[in-house]
Amino acid sequence: MSNTLCVQWTIVPRAAPQPLIACSHCRCVRPFQSSGKARLNANGRKLDAWLIYKCTVCDNTWNRTIFERRHVRDIDLQILAALQTNDPEWLERLAFNPAGLKAMEATEFSDVTVRKKLLSHALDVTHLSIELRLPLTTTVRLDRLLASELALSRSRIQTLESDGLLSTAPSGRNILRKSVGDGLVVLLDISDEPERGRIIDAASRQVNA
Ligand SMILES: [Zn+2]
Known part of the structure; x- marks a missing residue:
C-alpha cells in the first residue's frame, strides 16, 4: 500500500460576487445581488438575455447582459432551455462567474x-x-x-x-x-x-x- x-x-x-452599481432609487452606489431569475427577450429571430440583479437595499433592478441580439440558431440549446426555465443551477453558476462583471467593481467573497x-x-x-x-x-x-x-x-x-x-x-x-x-x-x-x-x-x- x-x-x-x-x-x-x-x-x-x-456567496456570489455582488456588483457595485449606482442605484437610481437610493441615489448612491449599492451592492446588487442576483435575483436568480433571467429575462429573455425576442425581437424576431434575435434574442436578448439578462440575469436580473436587485439592489440589496431597495430591490431596484439591474440587468446583467448574458447575450444581446443573438440569432436563435446561434444559441446553445441547453443555454436556451436554462434561460426559458430559469434553471436555478445554471443561473447560480452564472452569478458566481465574475467574468461578466470584470469591467465593474464587485464586492469580493x-x-x-x-x-x-x-x-x-x-x-x-x-x-x-x-x-x-x-x-x-x-x-x-x-x-x-x-x-x-x-x-x-x-x-x-x-x-x-x-x-x-x-x-x-x-x-x-x-x-x-x-x-x-x-x-x-x-x-x-x-x-x-x-x-x-x-x-x-x-x-x-x-x-x-
Ligand atoms: Zn437601491
Missing part, C-alpha cells in the same frame, strides 16, 4: 466552504495529495486556503514550499499567492512533520459543513 493519502477538496464559495473526501486510504502516511475541485468560479489564494484548512500559518506553508516539501501539479511561479484553479493537485511531504497526525486529520476530515 502506498504511503500517500489522497484527498479531494471541493471548494464552494458561500473569498469565504468558502471546503468539502473533503478521502480518495484512497494509506498506511503510515508520509505524503498527502490534495486534489482541488472548484465547480463554481471563486477567488481564493492557495496559501490562504492551505493555511486555514490545515491550521498552519501562511509562513509555515511558505517554508514548506521553499524547502521543497510542498509542490503542485501543474506547478507555477508564485503559485501559493495565486487563486486556486480547478483540478490543481497539492503534494505535501509530511514525513518529518512533528504535527503529522494532526495535519492528516485536518486534510481529510470535514471541519465546516
Whole structure:
C-alpha cells in the first residue's frame, strides 16, 4: 500500500460576487445581488438575455447582459432551455462567474466552504495529495486556503514550499499567492512533520459543513 493519502477538496464559495452599481432609487452606489431569475427577450429571430440583479437595499433592478441580439440558431440549446426555465443551477453558476462583471467593481467573497473526501486510504502516511475541485468560479489564494484548512500559518506553508516539501501539479511561479484553479493537485511531504497526525486529520476530515 502506498504511503500517500489522497484527498479531494471541493471548494464552494458561500456567496456570489455582488456588483457595485449606482442605484437610481437610493441615489448612491449599492451592492446588487442576483435575483436568480433571467429575462429573455425576442425581437424576431434575435434574442436578448439578462440575469436580473436587485439592489440589496431597495430591490431596484439591474440587468446583467448574458447575450444581446443573438440569432436563435446561434444559441446553445441547453443555454436556451436554462434561460426559458430559469434553471436555478445554471443561473447560480452564472452569478458566481465574475467574468461578466470584470469591467465593474464587485464586492469580493473569498469565504468558502471546503468539502473533503478521502480518495484512497494509506498506511503510515508520509505524503498527502490534495486534489482541488472548484465547480463554481471563486477567488481564493492557495496559501490562504492551505493555511486555514490545515491550521498552519501562511509562513509555515511558505517554508514548506521553499524547502521543497510542498509542490503542485501543474506547478507555477508564485503559485501559493495565486487563486486556486480547478483540478490543481497539492503534494505535501509530511514525513518529518512533528504535527503529522494532526495535519492528516485536518486534510481529510470535514471541519465546516
Ligand atoms: Zn437601491
